[in-house]
Amino acid sequence: MNRTQLIEQIKRKKSFLCVGLDPDLKKLPKHILREPDAIFEFNKRLIDATAPYAVAYKPNIAFYEALGPRGWNSLQRTLGYIPKDCFTIADAKRGDIGNTSSLYAQAFFDKGSSGMSFDSITVAPYMGRDSVIPFLEFKDKWVILLALTSNEGSVDFQTMMMNPKLSRNDDDDFGLSNSQVVLDNENEYLFERVIRVSQQWGGNDRLMYVVGATQAPMLQQIRKLAPEHFLLIPGVGAQGGSLEEVCKYGMTKECGLLVNASRSIIYASSGIDFAQKAGEEAKRMQQEMEQQLQAFKII
Numbered sequence: 001m002n003r004t005q006l007i008e009q010i011k012r013k014k015s016f017l018c019v020g021l022d023p024d025l026k027k028l029p030k031h032i033l034r035e036p037d038a039i040f041e042f043n044k045r046l047i048d049a050t051a052p053y054a055v056a057y058k059p060n061i062a063f064y065e066a067l068g069p070r071g072w073n074s075l076q077r078t079l080g081y082i083p084k085d086c087f088t089i090a091d092a093k094r095g096d097i098g099n100t101s102s103l104y105a106q107a108f109f110d111k112g113s114s115g116m117s118f119d120s121i122t123v124a125p126y127m128g129r130d131s132v133i134p135f136l137e138f139k140d141k142w143v144i145l146l147a148l149t150s151n152e153g154s155v156d157f158q159t160m161m162m163n164p165k166l167s168r169n170d171d172d173d174f175g176l177s178n179s180q181v182v183l184d185n186e187n188e189y190l191f192e193r194v195i196r197v198s199q200q201w202g203g204n205d206r207l208m209y210v211v212g213a214t215q216a217p218m219l220q221q222i223r224k225l226a227p228e229h230f231l232l233i234p235g236v237g238a239q240g241g242s243l244e245e246v247c248k249y250g251m252t253k254e255c256g257l258l259v260n261a262s263r264s265i266i267y268a269s270s271g272i273d274f275a276q277k278a279g280e281e282a283k284r285m286q287q288e289m290e291q292q293l294q295a296f297k298i299i
Contacts, residue, residue, distance in 0.1 A: 001087050001119045002140060003205045006230070009055045009085055010255050011299050014290040016129070017282060018056035018089065018232065020262025021046065021078060022063050027267055029274050039064070046266055049279030053286035056087035056258050058232075077117050088119045089144065089232070094135075095124035101134040108127040120144050122210060122232075125194050129201055136202050143207055145198055148222070150189040150212020150235040158191040161262040195225045204229045207278055211250070212258070213241020219249035228252060234260040236285075243285070247292040255298055261285060 001009075010016050023039045035041040047057065051120035059078060082088055092105040097223045104121075111117035120142035124133055135143045148158055152167070188196070195209060204226075211222060213235030231250055235241035236259050250257055263279060265285075269277035 003230075006055070006087055007058055007254050010293075013053065013055055013286070014293055015053055015055055015286040016255050016259055016289055016293075016299055017050075017054045017285050018036060018058050018085070018087075018258045018259050018260040019046070019050050019282065020234070020260050021057055021059040022262045022266065023074075024063060025067075027270065029270050029272065031272055033275075035078065037070075037074055039071070040068075040077045040081075042266075043074070043078045046278050047078075047081060047083070049266065049275040050282040051083050051086065053279075053282040054086060054088060056260075058089040058091050058262075060262075061090060061092040063173075072261050075176065079116050079118065090116075090118040090121040093122050093146065095127055095131045097127065098130045098134055101131050102137075105135045105138055105141075109135075109141050120208070122146065127199060128181055129197075132201055133200065136206055140208075143202060144232050145194065145207065145209050147209040148211045148215050148218055150214040150241065154212070154215075158189065160190045162188050162190055162193050166214045192221070192225060199226065199229075208232055208258075210234070213243075213246050215237040216242060216245035216249055219246065221239050223250060223252075225243070227281070228254075228256065230256050230258060232258045232260060232264075236261055242257050243288055243292070247296070251296050251298075255293065255296075257286075259289070 011095050021043050023042050028038055028042055032038050032042050059075060064075040073183050079088060090108040092108060095101065096104065107114045108116055108118045108121050122144045123135055123146070130240060132143060132145065133211060135141065148154065200206065203208070208230040209226060210232045211219060213233050232245050233250070235245065246257065246259060265278050265281045268274065268281045
């Protein structure tokens, strides 16, 4: 799915909702556990109930790969069941040296190799350019780069202040030379540098950023750095992020947002009505999103 198609879906469904498909066997309704492929059946019913309101689905890969081959099979079946008009995100947070990243990209993008072809994948930027470029080498696929996350440990590194006046003259132990290190903008956080530098690797038609909903006030600064890029926003719902604040600081003239909700939708009920309740919660969020899209004159 390209950028134009994604924007068309947002306008058509009057929604920028992404549903996180994170099936935890410990939380699945008991009657679903009797199914031969409980995870796929759980996901299937959730997709049926939420598809009218969602423009994207995001399976968190850990919930599948933890189960070995049967988990991968459930993931493959789930991806095949998601409607073709929905944007798909492999929430895998991969990122390694170039040849390894190429294989990670092949695993999630090359249907002929792995049986799966997601539209996008989340990538950790810590290892830099050569760990990200292999994902962008797949035509029409997106990279969603971790920028400013909502977890408690995000402050350990992401909000460290970068001082460009620090010299790399004594970094020979790391195999670095002055010519390899660009020291430029003063007084920027590490997450800001990630956003600024990564735009040299891909444009807003191939590159998105993850920004946690609980970091909504920082969206104003992020929009100065990436005014047109789509942002994937987790944390609205169970994590307490505010949809209104996210839109206030992050909405663009074309929306530019995919707001993810996982637990608040998929675990809205643990009974036989779990899918119905999931659909009701997705519809509630879609209606709030419709109001925001109208307020910003996008629809």
